[in-house]
Amino acid sequence: MGANRVSQVALKHGLPAAVVGALLFAAAGNGSAQNPPQKASKADLTAADQNPIDTAALNKMLAGLPQVTFDDEGTERRYYVWEGDMLLGRDEVQAMLFAHRSLQAPARQGELLLQVRPDGRPGVWARPKRTLTYSIDCRTFESADNCRIAEQAFTKAARDWENVCPTCGVHFRKAPATAGYRPKDGSGPTFVVRYDPEGYDYLAIAFFANDPAFKRYLGVGPDFFTTDISRDGILRHELGHVLGYRHEHNRAPAGCYFEDNQWRALTPYDPKSVMHYLCGAGGTMQMVFTASDRAGHRTAYGA
Ligand SMILES: [Zn+2]
Structure with missing residues (x-):
């Protein structure tokens, strides 16, 4: 503090x-x-x-x-x-x-928005790369209990994503701890989960599927442990980014903000999406998947 x-x-x-x-x-x-x-x-x-x-x-x-x-x-x-x-x-x-x-013009309709790479390709993990390995750097957490709390929430969130589409081939596999270090040669895990004691600007923070390896950290801040928002819900949201999904409120309902146009819509707008913040009368405290979230994920990864 x-x-x-x-x-x-x-x-x-x-x-x-x-x-x-x-x-x-x-x-x-x-x-x-x-x-x-x-x-x-x-x-x-x-x-x-x-x-x-x-x-x-x-x-x-x-x-x-x-x-x-x-x-x-x-x-x-x-x-x-x-x-x-x-x-x-x-x-x-x-x-x-x-x-x-x-792009001050009215935003396009669309829910579960998919990140698009600068070259126009969808920002999803290619099928051969869908086993995402992660390590949890418990040494960064303030206590073993907090690391355990984060891991429990993470595991629940990861299983939830896997279960949306068992045939999509998305798997999260725990790898041995690597002291938070991710070597460029790719020998480390796909990403590292860690605690940021100064991360008061966010509950948790992640990366996109097309981000460079050095950026692939899923961080949780101090407020992650005190918030009334579901912890596994927060991590479902963050893993949504990891899978390539953008903020649902990107389509800018009143009270939210329109970010950019580097996405494409997968499904009609749904204010209860796991990717929607608590803004513009949308968002939920539990951050569970809606039917649209599930359908959109199957569309993006089912092929
Ligand atoms: Zn987000």
């Missing part, structure tokens, strides 16, 4: 409309975000949003966003927390701003 927590929570409130959904998501389960001082002001976001090629404005806004760095074999890779639980590089944030400028 202490000063660090205050500054982290402050960053939450410095975030623009882009993460309003995330704020609601995070704030629903804990009462921690109370009148913090602002670091990145709404004005900073507005300035960057209105002119994404203004480097100074972009830098000022980025400086106020929570940041996470990854070690890519000795090279530090910096990412910004966007929409509450997505980690984007500088260029990706800028692309989001450009997309926002050009």
Whole structure:
């Protein structure tokens, strides 16, 4: 807790409309975000949003966003927390701003939105790569109990995804702990589950199927252990990102925020989707799969 927590929570409130959904998501389960001082002001976001090629404005806004760095074999890779639980590089944030400028038109209908790679291909795991191995780095957790709580929730969430479509070939397999290290040669697990003691900006955070190996961590923050939102529900949501699904509220119902257009819709809009934040009168505390979630997953992975 202490000063660090205050500054982290402050960053939450410095975030623009882009993460309003995330704020609601995070704030629903804990009462921690109370009148913090602002670091990145709404004005900073507005300035960057209105002119994404203004480097100074972009830098000022980025400086106020929570940041996470990854070690890519000795090279530090910096990412910004966007929409509450997505980690984007500088260029990706800028692309989001450009997309926002050009896509103020009404969002398309669609539920269980599938991430699309820059080359236009769907961002899913190819069939030969659907056994996703993971290790849980218990050393990062504050206690063995907390690691166990996280593992129980993770295991439930993973089994739930597997059971939606047994013929899709998606399997989560626990690998031996690798001290959180993921070598570039691919000898480590597909991803690592770890605790981030400073991760007050999110309940949990993940990566997309097409993200580089060094970014493949599923992190949980301190509020994960205190929130009223279902813990296995949170991890169902995060594993949804891992499988390539975007935020359901991307289609921007009132009260939510439209991120970008790098997705395609699999099913009609359903505000109760596991991928919907608590925003725009949508979202649920249990974050279970809806019939549409199941149908969309089978569409994306069944082929
Ligand atoms: Zn999310």
